[in-house]
Amino acid sequence: MIFSNNRTEGRHYLSSARWPAAVVTGHDTFPPDRYTQNTMSVPNRLRITEIFHSLQGESSTAGLPTVFVRLTGCPLRCCYCDTEYAFNGGEWMILPEILDQVGSYGAHYVTVTGGEPLAQNNCPALLESLCDAGYRVSLETSGALDICGVDPRVVRVMDLKTPASGEVERNRMANLECLRAQDEVKFVICNRDDFKWSRDLVKKYRLAERCHVLFSPAYERQDAGELAGWILADRLPVRLQLQLHKILWGGEPGH
Numbered sequence: 001m002i003f004s005n006n007r008t009e010g011r012h013y014l015s016s017a018r019w020p021a022a023v024v025t026g027h028d029t030f031p032p033d034r035y036t037q038n039t040m041s042v043p044n045r046l047r048i049t050e051i052f053h054s055l056q057g058e059s060s061t062a063g064l065p066t067v068f069v070r071l072t073g074c075p076l077r078c079c080y081c082d083t084e085y086a087f088n089g090g091e092w093m094i095l096p097e098i099l100d101q102v103g104s105y106g107a108h109y110v111t112v113t114g115g116e117p118l119a120q121n122n123c124p125a126l127l128e129s130l131c132d133a134g135y136r137v138s139l140e141t142s143g144a145l146d147i148c149g150v151d152p153r154v155v156r157v158m159d160l161k162t163p164a165s166g167e168v169e170r171n172r173m174a175n176l177e178c179l180r181a182q183d184e185v186k187f188v189i190c191n192r193d194d195f196k197w198s199r200d201l202v203k204k205y206r207l208a209e210r211c212h213v214l215f216s217p218a219y220e221r222q223d224a225g226e227l228a229g230w231i232l233a234d235r236l237p238v239r240l241q242l243q244l245h246k247i248l249w250g251g252e253p254g255h
Ligand code: SF4
Pocket: 074, 075, 076, 077, 078, 080, 081, 082, 083, 084, 114, 115, 116, 142
């Protein structure tokens, strides 16, 4: 398998043509077919869409060189999703292969993302292995699955899906009890109603006292300056987050 280690190189997309209709529906999303029938007997492998080196575009480490490990599959279908190419396809890799690839970039920060990484049963083992190897590890998760068992060394960057996402019913509110000061909760805001919903949730659960809170304008749906004005007008103790990778590279995958 070839992954690019340079933004100017063409990336090798893991061909979905090899993988017939692997629609992801939940925790135990894989196996879809004959390619995955040995899932239970190969406990240290994960299905990977891509591994690449870029600048962190979101969260409190935005701007820092980071290796991204994008796991294949997601049980949600947010209206603004920009990683639909990770829903299916990908290629199995065992943990040592993933660690070797990550190590080749020489970065200190590693983000495990998706799709929804926790939809793969071996994601916790990957997170633990990366922590053991000395990386600063973060996990980007939809908030729909249980985050409480994730290795405590991992920074959880958890979405709370807003009404306009189309997936608000999937929020696992029990996850809020597991948040720690180092963790981050992200609201992707599509419109004024989303903002008011998010604002009310921040206040109701006193989220800003528990962890970092990020308000991010949905790309090409919500004006960032307008959102900034709303945050200031309501004196919200949250961070406006612009997606740095979108500013730098547009919506191009792999950044
Ligand atoms: S949870 Fe993330 S990857 Fe899944 S559909 Fe929503 S935005 Fe896309």
